[in-house]
Amino acid sequence: MKRELLSYLCCPACNCDLTLHSDPIDGNEIEEGALQCSRCSKSYEIRKGIPRFLPAKLAEEVRRNVDRFGYEWAWLSSTSAKNELEFRSYLGEIPLESLATRVVLDAGCGMGKFLALSGRYGAKVAIGVDLAEQSVENAYQNTRSLENVHVVQADLYHLPFKCGFDFIYSIGVLHHLIKPEAGFRKLVELLKEEGEIFAWVYGREGNEIYVRFLDPFRSLTSRLPLWLNKFLTAILTALLWTLILAVYRPLDRLGIRKLPFHDYFIYFYRLGFRFFWGTVFDKAIPPISNYYRKEEFSAWFSRAGLSKVSIVQRNSNSWSGRGRRL
């Protein structure tokens, strides 16, 4: 943890300032120590360079959800030049360059691939938060050389941040929460006036076949050992990849884009097999996944009182939404 992070943190229980206790440190990086609340005296450990704001109790389903994502991000922990293509594709009309000089929060940062880019593209400060132990530890390793980037372990429902973010984004996270809209509201509360939020969630439109015929198997695959999921999804990914190469790609070249999942498959064709395998695995493992209609997702933004709301379909089967706090 770098010292600068302290001014953005507060006690998640009572919102008061925290005091840093650590051994004398060499340089700016605090590896071990504690953060103590000046009012309620609660103490939060700093371990392996990461401040940990773990809730006292987590529902079994939530624990399983994040532990499984932790495994995924330990497996797919290495960053790649293609992460920029991914990040730009999610952000759509929001240029990555617009993050420069802003105070940014990556809510559910996984292994930190987008967090690192936020830092590299000149955010004044970019903070990544995630609940999974292995997510934050990999995110920390992937970003520790960037002076403007920080990583925190916490639950989206009990965030340890003072209000004041210019830009908050959450990519592929809210639809894995028990109460997704409540999680979204927690993020909106942290925006400063005129601050902007961006979220990407699974869409129901364009995923009708998937939701009806494949997602029901998730109640089984989310209970299987992760090594077995890795093996089974490798086979499924190889079959789909063959289909992409034999059918989708040639049709795409001819300008025929009518088959289901066309845009989605061609997007992954550009990223490569490993990204696609990761995504198929990511769909199979979590106990909690939700799919949204445009009106449902859009209502989150209006009920949160956001202005300049725009909801755009991505890859014909998901939603990117943005809005501004008044």
Ligand SMILES: C[S@@+](CC[C@H](N)C(=O)[O-])C[C@H]1O[C@@H](n2cnc3c(N)ncnc32)[C@H](O)[C@@H]1O
């Ligand atoms: C599908 S991953 C997306 C990660 C990253 N945004 C990306 O696109 O690479 C979902 C992430 O959300 C995190 N997550 C799930 N529930 C959470 C919660 N209640 N609080 C914080 N993070 C959570 C998981 O640990 C996981 O890293």
